[in-house]
């Protein structure tokens with residue numbers, strides 16, 4: 001079911017549980033502000049998720065409520081993760097779903113990093 005990005009943060013969401021160490025993840029990168037790990041159902045040869053450590057449902061929530069340090073730290077972590085995955089030279093795509101129309105499934109902000117192949121058109125045709 002898609003996430004309602006206007007709802008309050010749900011502490012039982014799967015990424016909150018990963019952050020608390022209650023369920024495992026295949027970690028790629030971690031720092032004070034962010035955690036990156038492999039997607040459990042990869043949609044490309046490389047498919048990694050980067051999440052902020054703070055409790056934010058969506059990009060709207062994050063940019064409205066997070067500190068400048070958290071916002072800068074999170075986006076730095078996205079760039080560092082892509083570099084660590086050696087995706088800078090071949091190229092990669094980042095994507096963040098937010099709310100119903102995007103079909104966001106997990107109610108903790110996350111950026112997908114896709115790479116490892118030519119990724120094709122940016123979007124399936126939306127009509």
Ligand code: AMP
Pocket residue numbers: 014025038039040041042049096097103104105106107
């Ligand atoms: P989204 O549709 O943008 O909310 O994407 C959620 C992503 O989380 C999907 O690509 C799922 O495959 C991924 N996912 C769900 N549960 C886990 C998990 N336990 N570990 C890693 N990735 C997960």
